[in-house]
Amino acid sequence: MHTTNAVNGANYLTYQGKYKGLLGWIFSTDHKRIGLLYLYSIATMFATGVLLGLAMKFELLAPGKTIMDAQTYNATFTVHGVIMIFMVVVPGLPAVFGNLMMPIMIGAKDVAFPKLNLLSWWLYIAGVVLVLCALLFGSGTPDTGWTFYAPYSFKTGTNLLPAVFGAFVLGFSSILTGLNFLVTIHRLRCPGMKWTKLPLFVWTLYGTAWIQLLATPVVGITLVLVALERVFGVGVFDPALGGDPVLYQHLFWIYSHPAVYIMILPAMGAISEIIPTFSQKHIFGYKAIIASTLAIAFVGYLVWGHHMFTAGMSGTAQYYFSLLTFIVAIPSAIKVFNWISTMYKGSINIQTPFYWAVSFIFVFMVGGLSGLVLGALATDIYVHDTAFVVAHFHYIVFGGTGFAFFAAMHYWFPKIFGRMYDKAWANIGWLVFFIGFLALYSPMFYLGMMGMPRRYYDYLEEFHGGNILSTLGSWVLVTGFIIIVVNLVRSARKGPPAEMNPWHSKTLEWTVTSPPPVLNFEKEPVLGEKDGPYNYD
């Protein structure tokens, strides 16, 4: 390419552009640098969310007030939810690994709109700052829960407006990332990269991008209505003026259920890259995984009502939503069978990413099956609004998306930083984290079944045992998290240089140097007839 000579030899980490130092990062339109910006900002927010979660678990160590009162507890779970949902798991894998890897995986130099990509990150930061304003200034930290349910969201005296507006801005950032990825995947695939040769991570990003694009505006307008309700008293969700708060719940979940698939689809994509690589075998049922990805993206739109079985809904609607909820479980199960079949008779190379991927399958299955308990009408009446829901949700979103994020981190780390981490410490970190995770959330299934409600800072004496185990689990989990972070941060600076393709993978990002050059490829890649992302023979 005519301009590559100017930057030959420099990789994206060391390349000196127009600006120096920090400015060279926060104004860079290079998709890899933007991916790293997202990684650092999301990791910061994740650590903040973890601290809040830790505080909540500490409060629940014993019945009654332990370290905080009821109001503080309400604010803590609200902020924990807003941070973890809107700032961590929704952008999570697409914004970090989608940006870092997707253009290289399809053989492109960058995304379709590099400046828009940078704008997405700036909007993300703006959203974060707005939400932080809600915490630090005004009449108190929001206490509505991350769902901002009406009518409390416009009755509460706390400083909710900036939080709602911040969530709106974060949604806008998410929409622009989705739009950018859709156009990129449509237009910038290298010669020979047919749709049937796209790596599955790219396919799941494609499905995710459609959900980001089509579902996010609905929650956007809903949040605008809540804000207008608060400021002007428009009346649309206020029963005193004829509005219907249940309509708010419908509009909210029309986005927020598909958003669960925004969180989990790219996670499934990352697992679909890791399993074949460490089995050294073609993925089982490539097309079935694509079909199930698109099926999840589509059916996922139609199941929102299962969040509202007890909120007042006709019997017919309940049957419909319950049936569709069972149907949407099928494509997820198909994927699990595909991953396990891929491992069957493969040459399995047990490394840290593989540990994460296999534990992902385990926790994802537990989370998924417990979801069916909530999707069935009769059992939902029994366990709704209990700790059971919290356990299910964290098994899926933390166990699913979170584990996949760590899997992806350990998988692509040598490519991103050009250095290898300490594998022994990485494995220890995984083990401690996994044990902590199980100890933290498993007791909540039991507590919920026994009738312990969620979102209370206090509980009856009979729930004490389970809560002690859960709190101890949170300490173990955080220990694991610290081990992982220290190991990765240290290795990114001082680890031994990584090879070009340490895992012997077949996707395109492993054909370039580690870390990748500024323009990704010295020469535009061309895929021949026999090339493919999983052709290991």
Add this chain to the structure above:
Amino acid sequence: MAEHQHAHIEHPDMYDPESSKIGMWLFIFTELLLFGGLFIVYSVYRYLNADAFHLAAEELNTFIGAFNTVILLVSSMTIAMSTTALQKGHKKVAIALLVITFLIGIGFLVNKYIEWGVKFSHGIWPGSEQMLNEMSQGEILFFGLYFVMTGLHALHIIVGLIIMGFAMRGVANGKVNAKRPSLLDNCGLYWHLVDLIWIFLFPLFYLIH
């Protein structure tokens, strides 16, 4: 312009009119769903308060609404003509048509200002004493939605005008031309969207009885 050169080193020859067109269409989808949420709210409350919505709609001035509909449709035509003129290389005609479109957009906002002003002078705005004391719940909802939806639409008109300003500057200084028409094309697409949404808002609020 150093920024431009910098981008050139990193992304040689990234201009792809097809990409920007797809991107614009995708953005239009999101806009449609943004208003789609409001249309759901509207239809639910219309169904529940049919009589009150009927009564409240009598308050609106159908003439101004119809007039705004007509001029907005004309503006969609002029911006489409501007796009065609640019394709044929008639730069001055393209700019003239853009100016006409821009002025019509301003005219629409002026009418909207008059309409809202009349409502305000009658004591009708969200949360006003008049509304809370004298109106039924259905009427409160009607006017609440009226102000939210036409207000959000007016905001889109303003954004459309700003984009049009950039398109005008681009055509004038030659950066937007027959070979690189994307900015003007996309501006036109966006303006059609704004027009289309009004085509739905007009009957919903002014015509259905």
